[in-house]
Amino acid sequence: MVHDAGRRFRITMSDGQGHRERDEAESSGVDVTLIEEMLRLSPAERLRQNDRMAAIAVKLRTGFDAKRAKWPSRGT
Amino acid sequence: MAEPRDLTSLIEVLLDEKVDFVLVGALAAVAQGAPVTTHDVDIVHARTPENLDRLMSALGKLGARYRGRPAASPLPADRRALATTGHSLLMTTLGPLDCLGAIEGGREYDDLVPLSTEIDVDGRPLRVCGL
Numbered sequence: 001m002v003h004d005a006g007r008r009f010r011i012t013m014s015d016g017q018g019h020r021e022r023d024e025a026e027s028s029g030v031d032v033t034l035i036e037e038m039l040r041l042s043p044a045e046r047l048r049q050n051d052r053m054a055a056i057a058v059k060l061r062t063g064f065d066a067k068r069a070k071w072p073s074r075g076t
Numbered sequence: 077m078a079e080p081r082d083l084t085s086l087i088e089v090l091l092d093e094k095v096d097f098v099l100v101g102a103l104a105a106v107a108q109g110a111p112v113t114t115h116d117v118d119i120v121h122a123r124t125p126e127n128l129d130r131l132m133s134a135l136g137k138l139g140a141r142y143r144g145r146p147a148a149s150p151l152p153a154d155r156r157a158l159a160t161t162g163h164s165l166l167m168t169t170l171g172p173l174d175c176l177g178a179i180e181g182g183r184e185y186d187d188l189v190p191l192s193t194e195i196d197v198d199g200r201p202l203r204v205c206g207l
Contacts, residue, residue, distance in 0.1 A: 031111070034111035035109060035110075035111055037111070038106075038109040038110065039109045041109075042196070043108075043195040043196065043197055043202070043204075044084070044196070044197045044198050046106050046107055046108075046109065047083065047084040047087065047103070047106065047107055047197065048084050050083065050084075050103065050106045050113055050114060051081060051082055051084055053113040054081045054083070054113055054114070054115050055081060057113060058081065058115075
């Protein structure tokens with residue numbers, strides 16, 4: 001089950017080998033804290049968080065598009 | 077004007093209509109804890125006549141129409157297309173929904189069920205494709 005997967009992950013991350021795995025992940029640019037944060041949420045909370053993040057992304061893109069529309073044309 | 081996005085409610089409509097489907101793609105990863113954001117729902121649906129009836133009912137409630145069509149001539153979801161292994165890329169009142177008859181390797185609903193996990197979404201079981 002997904003919740004079990006989350007528990008397994010946290011258990012793994014708390015032992016010695018987990019520290020090495022965490023270091024490896026972080027040296028590859030993986031922010032483990034983000035994964036841990038997601039695993040603390042229930043599946044329904046994760047889906048709702050995605051909706052909120054997607055809404056923010058749409059707002060930012062809309063704002064960016066509006067700003068870009070005002071940029072002078074460079075011509076070719 | 078950007079289309080609205082409420083992907084959680086979109087999934088809830090499918091669950092309310094008792095559609096048999098497996099959630100796949102990025103939202104399946106999100107449901108299992110992946111720290112990414114996605115803007116659409118991808119499902120592989122069972123293509124039995126009974127399930128297509130339920131899916132069509134849900135799509136009717138969601139005002140589903142094919143994406144990429146001119147607004148002046150919207151094309152509603154087509155049951156015959158949903159009965160194939162093809163992909164129906166739809167826009168609904170709650171956001172984009174891709175109904176996939178099959179995914180890579182020709183895997184269909186019955187192939188994905190054993191590879192999937194059932195998760196609880198506010199007391200309702202949601203089947204998601206394993207990572």
